[in-house]
Amino acid sequence: MKKFLVYLLITIFILSSLTGCGNTTSTDSEKIDKSMIGMKDYSYKVLYGDKVVVVYGTIGSKQDTAVLYNLAKSYGLGFQREIRDRFIVKSDVEVNEDDIKNRHIIILGNPETNQLFAKINEKLPMKVIDGSLVAGDKVFKDESVIFKYLIPNPLNKKKYLIVNGALNKKYMPYILYVTTPSRNAEYVIKANKNEKYTGLFNKTDTQWLINKIGENLWKDDFKTRESEHFIFHYSSLDDNVEKNINKIIEEREKAYEEISSKLNISYSGKIDYYFFYK
Incomplete structure (x- = not known):
């Protein structure tokens, strides 16, 4: 009887632990869907009906939140109405498992202003660490650094994640002006007036990485x-x-x-x- 109770308690503990993990949480070893090939694929999917959640941060100052919210509302302005309506704006506290499971995600800000950004920062190929952007073989420290990139979402590798970020909050209003030079580019880093880097990620079955940053295009x-x-x-x-x-x-x-x-x-x-x- 004692052994049975011990077994039962262990079983309950395991089940309760599993219940707390959402079905949409990917593991590092989970394989990326083979249809995920980059910017052209993302653009095609949104063009033909996929929805996107634009996530603004709420953990900075009130001014930070206001700036990010209005940037999120402005994200789809360049598209025709039918496509613009596919962009849904949510805060970092409103985004939920259903969004992660069924929609592409765009995050705005940095780990200090957006808690979803902070949650997944360690899983990203470009990490914000101690106020610097670590990307491949380079570390960018200028306060003017702004960046954009597209990868499979670490929380659901069947959907895309786009990161629009700035190291310093005073440069956040500029993040929507960071554009890639072609639809094939998957990342762009605007380090300062004289440095801009773009390129493609090194792709494996389970993640997209940067081993060496591209050339300065300036x-x-x-x-x-x-x-x-x-x-x-x-x-x-x-x-x-x-x-x-x-x-x-x-x-x-x-x-x-x-x-x-x-x-x-x-x-x-x-x-x-x-x-x-x-």
């Missing part, structure tokens, strides 16, 4: 064109940008006004916007 032979709020930098070889620069300026200024209005904030100085020719 070059000093850029042509420049200024508008009211931007300084556009582009290669003299890039005929497409040269031909469409006026339209590009109009679109970027319109997006700037929409975001600034929603954020109720204005920026000091002009924003450097780079087009990288390949």
Whole structure:
């Protein structure tokens, strides 16, 4: 009888422990779905109906939360209405297991302002550690560092995670201006005015990694064109940008006004916007 009671207690303990683990929590050894191949795949899935939850942080100051909330609300502005409606905004305390299981996730901020970011930081290929961004063989320490990347969600490897981050909270309003130079790029790091890195992750069956960061794409032979709020930098070889620069300026200024209005904030100085020719 005593052995039976011991066995029963052990069984109950194991079952109770398992109950506390959500079904959507991936393990490091879990294999990534073979359909997960990168930015083109993510774009295709959203275009044809997949939904996305944009998660803003609430653990910073009230101003931090307000900035991140308005950035989240602005995330889908560049899309047509049908696609824009697929972007759902939630706070880091509202996002739930159903979201993780059934939707792609976008997180905004950093571990100090977003508790979902803090929860998964150690599982990410680019980690924020002691105020620095650790990515492959490089450590970025400038307070101006902002970054964006796409990986399979560590909490559910059948869905994507996009991270839009800034090391310093005063640069968070700029994170939506970090763009990749092509749809094939999976990460971009804007370290400072003279350093920008993009590239693809090294993919295994269970995770996407950075072993060595890509080359600095900044070059000093850029042509420049200024508008009211931007300084556009582009290669003299890039005929497409040269031909469409006026339209590009109009679109970027319109997006700037929409975001600034929603954020109720204005920026000091002009924003450097780079087009990288390949």
